[in-house]
Amino acid sequence: MKPVGPIPDGYGSIDGELAIGGRSASALVAEAGGTPLFVYSRSHLDARMAELRAALPQRVGVNYAVKANPHPAVIAHMAPLVDGFDIASAGELSLCLAAGIDPARISFAGPGKRDAELEAAISAGVTLNCESEGEGARALAIGQRLGRAPRIAIRVNPAFVMTGSGMKMGGGAKPFGVDAERVPGLARHLIAEGAEWRGLHIFTGSQTLSADAIIAAQANVLALAADLTVAIGEPLPKLNMGGGLGIPYFPGDMPVDLPGVGAALSERLADLPAVLRDTALCMELGRYLVGEAGVYLTRIIDRKESHGVTFLVTDGGLHHQLAASGNFGTVVRRNYPSAIATRYGAEPTEEVNIVGCLCTPLDRLADNAAMPRAEVGDLVAVFCAGAYGASASPSAFLGHGPAAELLV
Ligand SMILES: Cc1ncc(COP(=O)(O)O)c(C=O)c1O
Structure with a gap:
């Protein structure tokens, strides 16, 4: 059995x-x-968002990672519940725009964005989470051609990993994001070339049930964002801190201690480095919201x-x-x-x-x-x-x- x-x-x-x-x-x-x-189930979607709002500090927004479930009715239901939407393709962009979501609430991450996708995102005013120097150069060129300053954040490949995570998105060689030490140079270049600077995206892992692992990753993310902001020398408008909260799928799995994660984050925010004092913060969650x-x-x-x-x-x-x-x-x-x-x-x-x-x-x-x-x-x-x-x-x-x- x-x-x-x-x-x-x-x-x-x-x-x-x-x-x-x-x-x-x-x-x-x-x-x-x-x-x-x-x-x-709408009532499950509503209940999960209510739990998150109750547990997380008010300052921390919640973004929905559309890749978890791009069904149009689900996107439409989530639209008034969440603060932002994270997309991974022009297809997901079309679904969000069809649901009437303001492009200013959308950010676009993913390696291998095609020129046509960059163009669609820049034209709409979506924030690009830039994954490489090459992608940054293409975005600048497309922005110039369109006569529109691309809104750009940089996705960081951090040196640390989220322990206990089902899928790790940082630490060592990765196709995702820009290695942390190269981020300041790229950010300064993009800003100098006329991009609208939107901040940093640091997504370290997915499907984690350990509150301790999530708390540690968030502490690392905040510290890294502060260091990078000092090195860039410009205020950080926004920090997408990633997510990683998992759900129990298998016998013995226990739900994440969400109040514990929220309490630890509140403590961190009370003691935030000065350079992040005015930075908008958000988490990016997929399966935790809809799974x-x-x-x-x-x-x-x-x-x-x-x-x-x-x-x-x-x-x-x-x-x-x-x-x-x-x-x-x-x-x-x-x-x-x-x-x-x-x-x-x-x-x-x-x-x-x-x-x-x-x-x-x-x-x-x-x-x-x-x-x-x-x-x-x-x-x-x-x-x-x-x-x-x-x-x-x-x-x-x-x-x-x-x-x-x-x-x-
Ligand atoms: C950049 C990014 N955002 C969000 C997610 C969603 O993760 P999850 O559904 O586990 O919350 C992933 C998952 O791979 C991701 O790579």
């Missing part, structure tokens, strides 16, 4: 079925026109036995939920939180393997999991599906097509 991860708070049941946003799983599937389906708000629903198409093992074969799979299958940056496959949505809360009576409909052994949703007995037609729920699900999975693979998405 392999345990499944912890089901996030805030999900209830109606008539023995999983309920999301006050509606049963079957009702949601009927509304969407069938499975597979991602359901995103637990999403549930992936898929229907059991077949129930079969092989050598004494029961397989529940669903109409979904890794083409929508690559991360839950264990093929998105995980070393050892563990079970995401999952349940039989149409028998929610019923006692487990058997051990099953829940698999997808793709003809690859990689397509697994839950291995050796204890579940109530489920039949063909029952719905399976995979939780923590709000981030890096629909948009981070190979939905064209094998031609089953994308899943529907619904915000409730």
Whole structure:
């Protein structure tokens, strides 16, 4: 038997079925026109933002990293809740502009920005988080051609890493950002050439559950930003301190101690170096904002036995939920939180393997999991599906097509 991860708070049941946003799983599937389906819960999005606002110092803004979930309804819902949006492509820029988001609230990070992307961002007045000297030169040239001063911050590749982080974005050779020691020279050059100086972006890691690791990274980020500001010799308008807050996916994972992170940050801000006194501060969060708000629903198409093992074969799979299958940056496959949505809360009576409909052994949703007995037609729920699900999975693979998405 392999345990499944912890089901996030805030999900209830109606008539023995999983309920999301006050509606049963079957009702949601009927509304969407069938499975597979991602359901995103407004009340979870609202609750998470309220927790953050309560825990973080008022001075620290919250930016939404659109890459976590670029569904238009999710972006529109987040627009009044967050202070800014971080995008990674012209495609995400278009989605934000279509949602009516003021370009002054948008910043654009990512290595390999194409000229057309730089042009779209500069024309709109979006801040570029500049990733290299070469990108800075291209932005200046494009700005000159357009007759528009590019708004530029520099993404820093710091010497330190965020310990305990699932994905490390700093420390040593990285394709992201400019090595810290080269930042002052580049900043002075960009400013001298007429760029509008927007500040620094220091993103050190992602999916961290340790408050201590986050607190240490934030202290390092603030100290580095102060040193760089002195070396640049210009006031720092804005510091994007990164994020990294993770969510519990697997058995034994514990939520981040958010009040602890907030309290430590308040202490730091009370003792901030003078050069950062007037600097606007923000954090940049993706999965922490949206991950637990999403549930992936898929229907059991077949129930079969092989050598004494029961397989529940669903109409979904890794083409929508690559991360839950264990093929998105995980070393050892563990079970995401999952349940039989149409028998929610019923006692487990058997051990099953829940698999997808793709003809690859990689397509697994839950291995050796204890579940109530489920039949063909029952719905399976995979939780923590709000981030890096629909948009981070190979939905064209094998031609089953994308899943529907619904915000409730
Ligand atoms: C620059 C940047 N911002 C934000 C994120 C979002 O991270 P998460 O969704 O874990 O908060 C990432 C993740 O890789 C990133 O590279």
